[in-house]
Amino acid sequence: MDISDKRVVLTGAAGGMGSILAAELARRGAKLALVDANGQALEKVAASLVDAHSVTGDLSSASGCQSVARQCSELLGGIDLLINLAGVNSFAAFEDESAEKIELMMHVNLLAPMWLCRAFLPTMLDQSSARIVNVGSIFGSIGFAYFTTYSATKFGLRGFSEALRRELADSGVGVTYVAPRAVKTAMNSDAVNRMGAATGMNMDEPQAVVEKIIAAIESDRKDVYLGFPESLFVRINAILPRIVDGSVAAKNRIARQFAKGEK
Ligand SMILES: NC(=O)c1ccc[n+]([C@@H]2O[C@H](COP(=O)([O-])OP(=O)(O)OC[C@H]3O[C@@H](n4cnc5c(N)ncnc54)[C@H](OP(=O)(O)O)[C@@H]3O)[C@@H](O)[C@H]2O)c1
Structure with a gap:
């Protein structure tokens, strides 16, 4: 897709990548049409750009998404490109994860x-x-310990993207799934950064x-898995998951200490 003159809705636009x-x-x-829950940061981003509207909205409910979609359609008069980038994560032992956080991650990620595509x-x-364009994660292909809920949401997003792409194959609407590995943004807490190191x-x-x-x-890709060796592990995990179980076991024991706040 040639991006020039295209009407684009971007969620998570006030964030580190957005x-x-x-x-x-x-x-x-x-x-x-730039969408984010953080209105102040969003206004700053939009104000620095030409032809950019800000739409402050909460994507954690169906009604919030409908309101955002309505405002974006009115502002742009249609849409050529939807980029679902907004997301939340959590680094915790699953037994410590709150019901509210599980629900929030399912809703936002x-x-x-799904609601915006609909x-x-x-x-x-x-x-x-x-x-x-749906922005997932390498954790959407490799279930990652202590990011269990986050992994589940991104597995779901990958499945949704694949099914929708196939469903729309005879239409003019393409679906791209992008899976980054870890990125240096505020999404990752201090504990995640220390565990990562x-x-x-x-x-x-x-x-x-x-x-x-x-x-x-720009090249109408169907899916992209970023980083090596992570992109290779995605393929190995799909075919031989027991090998990956073994290779991550020692690191998971270290990660547990950070997830439990013991380090
Ligand atoms: N950073 C990584 O390591 C990494 C790796 C792989 C994939 N990804 C994915 O990449 C995407 C962007 O991540 P990022 O690193 O740029 O994260 P980020 O800096 O935390 O940005 C995410 C943005 O989404 C917004 N948001 C969160 N909940 C929302 C809601 N209910 N309604 C509207 N907006 C909401 C956040 O607003 P608030 O600040 O107000 O919460 C924030 O501005 C996410 O989908 C993430 O899962 C990130």
Whole structure:
């Protein structure tokens, strides 16, 4: 997809990757509806860009998503590209995870992209071409200990993206699933960063990941798994998961100490 002049809805636009992605899309001439719960940060991002509207909204409910979709449609007069980037994570032993946090992650990471796709799809299908981009995670292919709920939401998002892509194969609407490995943004708490350093976790700069997301959009990619060896482990885990069970066991014992707040 050529991004110039395209009407783009980007969620999570005030975040570590979202603010950079918004700027890169604007630089390529996109007309933007930028969505985030953090209204103050969002206003700042939108104010620094040409042709960018801000839509402050909470994506953790169906009604919140419907309201966001309605406002974006009114502001842009249609949509060519939907980028579902907003997300929340949690680093905790599953026995310590609260019911509220589990629900929140399911809502923001999985249901919100589904609700927004559902809201925009009829308009997109009326056009000759459009694209949906769902930003998942390597943890959406490799279930990661102490990110258990987060992994479940991203597995769901990957499955949704694959099924929807196949369902829309005879239409002009394409679906791209992008799975970054860990990225240096505020999403990762101090405990995650310390655990990452202790276990040798690779962490990318957000600018580099955003460039890969843009490249995936411009070349109409179906799915992209970022980083080596993580992208290889995705394939190994799909075919030989017992090998991965064994290779991550020692690191999981270290991670548990950070997840339980013992380190
Ligand atoms: N960072 C990583 O290591 C990493 C790795 C792989 C994949 N990803 C994925 O990449 C995406 C972007 O992550 P990031 O690192 O840029 O995270 P981030 O810096 O935390 O940005 C996420 C943004 O989403 C917003 N958001 C959260 N809940 C929302 C809600 N209910 N309604 C509306 N907006 C909401 C946040 O607002 P608030 O600040 O107000 O909460 C924040 O501005 C996520 O989907 C994430 O799962 C991240």
